[in-house]
Amino acid sequence: MKIIVTALRQEARPLIDALGLKQDSSSRRIPVYTSADTLLVISGIGKMYAGIATTHAVHLAGESKDNHLINVGMCGAVVDQIALGEAVTVNKIWDHSSGREFFPDMLINHSLQEASLGTFDQPVTTANRPILACDIVDMEASGIFQAAHLFMSPHQMLFIKVATDYLEFSSDDYSQMQRYYEQSLDEWAPILRNCEQFDSADPVISPEQETLLSSVAESMRLTQTQTHQLRDAVTRFLVRGGANLEILKPNLATKPKHKTLRNQLFESMIQALNK
Amino acid sequence: MWHKRFSHVYLEEGVEKYPMTRVILDRLSNSKLVTVKNYKDVFARSGQNFQLQKRSPKLILARKKDHLIYEGSMASQDFGYRNFYYNSLLLNCVYNCDYCYLQGMYPSGNMVVFVNEDDFYRATAKAIDYRPFPQEPLYLCISYDTDLLAYESVVPYTSRFIEFTREHEDLVIEIRTKSANWRALEEIVPCDRAILAWTLSPPEVASAYEQLTPSPEQRIQAIKQCLDRGWPVRLCFDPVLRIDNWEKIYISFFKEVFKHLPAEKIRDVSLGVFRMNPDYFKRIKKQRTDSDILYYPFESSPSFVSYPAEERSQMIEKLKDALTKYVPAETIETWT
Incomplete structure (x- = not known):
């Protein structure tokens, strides 16, 4: 099962359409959308909500060695090497408040640029830039990793982020940010469709x-x-x-x-x- | 689809200052660099899949803070050296043998290189000074939990440790390998206290159970090159596996080996049957059901898992007997 976690409804919507997902009406507090092989959950902003939603999604999908957890969402770019509208995969997650670091396994070459990501409790602005030891920032990834790691291996997790700002934006920029995100979909959506079955050996005893x-x-x-x-x-x-x-x-x-x-x-x- | 081997190099905080780091990064200039506070945050994560990681292993450069030298293990032969030690310059191996205990010993299929080489030299020099039997040399195995020579083109520890050994008269080192990389030693003057110990298995074993290793034929050619240049060479028929027709297969392999290698130039021979620490063995069996040799009805004791005692004795007796046709019995060290 592919388990997709997004923070915002705007991040989920293009995926719901592209993957033909239907809302699971039994999950009221945490919006869930499903198909035969995919379960998408919308967590809300912040790592606490993201961790809770991840746990909820894994519970609904059932624990399995074949599960893939994919976090997709918008992020702020700290470094100029990442262009607005560019999708990257995350090779390191740094939780700003605890200082802890988390590492998804980078086994498969997805042909996207890689970046290190910092997860913050508050929105990050340009004033923070000099102290940021990361390429991009978000508010959920460390919570998702920690929750998911209770149920799955690091190779089962993938974090895809789309740069939509350089840490400086106002509410007037939201529609442009959304456009950046949606326009990048063709670049990374195939990865979700073609998740590799790593560990699908049949059991020895039938x-x-x-x-x-x-x-x-x-x-x-x-x-x-x-x-x-x-x-x-x-x-x-x-x-x-x-x-x-x-x-x-x-x-x-x-x-x-x-x-x-x-x-x-x-x-x-x-x-x-x-x- | 899979990332290439060592597509990523993880750098523990502080390793940038070590010369070995620069050497390695120069040789892996296309790898993606990722910084990490403590190497264990990558290497010792829970729930890693050793075999999957082996399909795209990463390199982790770290500083070893303690245990720079260990006392010898009871599962290994000491060849009569009472000051028996080993060290871990690297964790994990570029090869992936089905019977290898590293699968159960380490939580990860990734490789760690400890780059603070001077600390290892200092610890070794101290151990030489304070060895329990001062009349005898210190015997140090530097390639136990890895295959150093196989990785010499990226991490030049073998050549450097040989030079260190040359400067310390009371030190004898063993470099155990399955590599065919004799060219890595081409420019080095042989040192009679640096024993090159080649693990050899019959083609039937190597092709089925020693993934990624050079063929026995290539290994034999490498040994020949080193013998011709005057290196002391040890042959390790270890672990012997009880496969179908094991006796015939191993005996005919011995014949093949000594057809190509001058037996009188071989320093000594190690002969041992498959054995493993029970905890490691249990962990490996949890992870994999794709290798029949791990599913033999073994006998388990608190210190190791191996073939039943009677079978072990039979294997060692028959194979030692076969080896004595080529080398003197007193040069064969056995483990039953």
Whole structure:
């Protein structure tokens, strides 16, 4: 599942349209939009709200190694090397108030310029520029990273920011900022559509084999420990090239009447799997 | 799609002042630089995926603040040296062998280079001065948790440590490697106290379980070059894996090795079966189910996981016997 977090409705709207997302009316306080493979959440401004919305989104999507969390939004550019309307990926997040730093894994080359980002509790102005140890600024990313990292790995996170100002703007500039953001969409929206499935290997034990294992454990009245040991032995057997679990099937009909017999049968089953 | 290896270099605060940093950055001039307060903020993050990171590893330059030298580990052979030590100049390896304990030891597939080399030299010099057995040299393994020679073109630690060794008569170093990078040593005068220890595995093992490494044939050629130039060379058939037909495969590999290498020039041989710290082993198995050799019905003791004792003895006995056709038994150090 792709989990997209934006702070503002204006940042979400072009994505909702481009990805054909529908509002989930059951989520009232935190706006959520979904499709079969995407869940978008609008957090509101600030890292606290961003962290809460991220947690809410992961909860709705369900924890999975296949999840991708993408934070997209507008940002202020600190350095002149980043042009207005340019989209960048973030390789470092610096939380200004705590001083902590966070690092998403940079495994995939998205062909966007990279930048370090500072997350601030208040809007940053040009007066702050000399003390800023970052290329761009926002008010959410550190909260999103910290919340998401409770549920996923750093390689599952991607932060895309579009520079819409140089830390100097008034309410009159909002429409121009929005235009910068929307015009950059073609540059980075394909990344959202083509998120790589990093870790999609099938489980070693198939669902049918899991059912067989449970049935054997039940019919043989295996203890919890023995059930775990059997599972380990089956995993070993399959990873080492064992084709199927036919050798377990005779045990389905076995209902040992006492512990000693059960333990003997269990040992011979493990030995057969270990061969 | 994937970023190239070392597309990013993370610089811990303060490392800019070390000459080694400049050397490395000059050699990786196309990499993106990212500053970091403490290298552990990148290297030791929770939830990292070692194998995915190995597909696009990053380099982290840091300063090692303590533990600049360690006492030797019981899982390693000391070759009779009682003053047995090792150090960690780099964390992690450019290669990615299925049986490697680093997957369980480190939380990250990225590589750390400690650039404060003078601190390592000072710590080593001090350890030489205060070694417990002053009549014997200090034996230091400098390439345990990494492969230094493989990375010499970017981090020239091997050559520099050899020069340091040359200046310290009571120091013997071991440089363990799977690299074929003999050219990195071409300009260096051989030092009889710098042992080049090559890990060799049969082609059947190397191609299946030693990702990214040079072929055994390339390694043998590299060894030959170094022997011809007069370097002391150790051959490490370690870890021996109990694959199908292991006995036949390893014995015929020994024959192949000594067909190309003059046995009388080999300083000594190390022979050991696969073994691993149980905690590391458990961590690796949680991460990967793609390698059959990790799923052998091993025997576990509090200090290591390995093949059952009887199988271990059988493997060592048969293979040591086979090796004695080429080298004297007293030059073979075994681990069972």
